[in-house]
């Protein structure tokens with residue numbers, strides 16, 4: 268038998284539990300597929316971040332894109348975190364979950380006028396601005412609203428985060444941010460704009476970063492620019508270094524911890540005396556979640572065995588779009604093993620959770636758990652093939668709460684039915 272993957276999804280007497288809730292028993296009650304989250308896992312990560320940064324004025328803004336379920340957002344809000352948002356929808360959810368506006372930062376290369384208006388009205392802590400045109404538009408809209416908008420410039424430090432190209436965001440060729448060599452000029456323009464208050468500097472170099480030395484490189488470049496700005500008389504309030512800390516996906520992964528991040532960046536940030544903002548998403552929630560799905564059919568072909576389950580790429584798209592690895596285990600521990608492709612029912616060859624995987628030998632009706640699925644799982648889900656999105660459940664000790672109802676066909680079709 269292999270050891271437990273983490274402390275939150277553990278086998279007890281051969282059955283998988285999330286904290287003290289039997290996943291098998293829960294499935295019998297609520298059906299499948301569903302996302303299940305451990306509250307303890309979330310709190311443990313929050314506390315690690317808080318502890319790692321406790322000696323320096325730091326605002327930890329949870330990146331909603333990782334998972335924006337309102338009940339989970341409340342946990343982050345109740346524990347004093349801020350919010351990192353990238354859309355009007357995320358602003359709406361952040362406010363609904365209770366995040367105060369002065370703890371909300373807003374990034375994104377394509378903010379619409381309506382979204383900008385909404386965020387100015389909410390008096391958010393900072394727009395993380397990604398282009399000169401965006402600065403102009405925010406300035407204009409703020410003027411019309413007779414307000415001053417707080418802005419930071421997202422600087423692209425041209426650092427390779429050594430991760431998947433689709434989640435590398437700080438390279439010169441990427442669509443994000445403003446090139447570092449143009450930074451000074453853009454700040455000079457920004458401080459002259461009447462309806463803007465320039466409050467900070469922002470960067471985010473990528474996601475699933477396993478080697479924290481890349482943060483050192485990025486933060487050194489950003490701090491360098493902060494000093495250049497000071498020389499020009501441009502004083503900022505904070506440095507925001509984004510998110511990106513990697514998590515365990517493979518059993519052998521040893522991801523960096525918030526302490527590793529703090530030890531790497533704080534000595535550099537301290538030189539400026541500016542407050543720090545960080546925007547972790549994945550690392551706060553990935554380990555807390557698993558996607559539970561039931562085996563519908565086993566299909567044995569000459570070349571391969573297929574385990575066909577009742578969840579698909581509409582619920583968890585990471586394997587399909589990034590070829591991402593998620594560790595997959597059976598809910599009932601099995602001694603006999605099989606090698607199979609674990610696939611969903613969707614009409615796409617890319618609809619898989621794992622290829623050529625060794626897992627416990629399963630049969631029709633058995634349950635499997637797809638681990639490290641708390642981040643970029645439910646938040647990237649869709650209704651492709653008119654499939655209702657999975658239910659979501661939060662576990663706290665031996666209690667559980669449904670935090671998102673299962674969708675049904677009427678719900679999915681409602682907005683279309685209203686117009687026919």
Ligand code: PLP
Pocket residue numbers: 330332333351374375436471473474475509510511512546547548549550
């Ligand atoms: N901040 C920004 C601007 C981002 O684009 C992202 C993710 O893409 C994050 C924070 C969160 O990153 P992660 O989930 O890797 O911590």
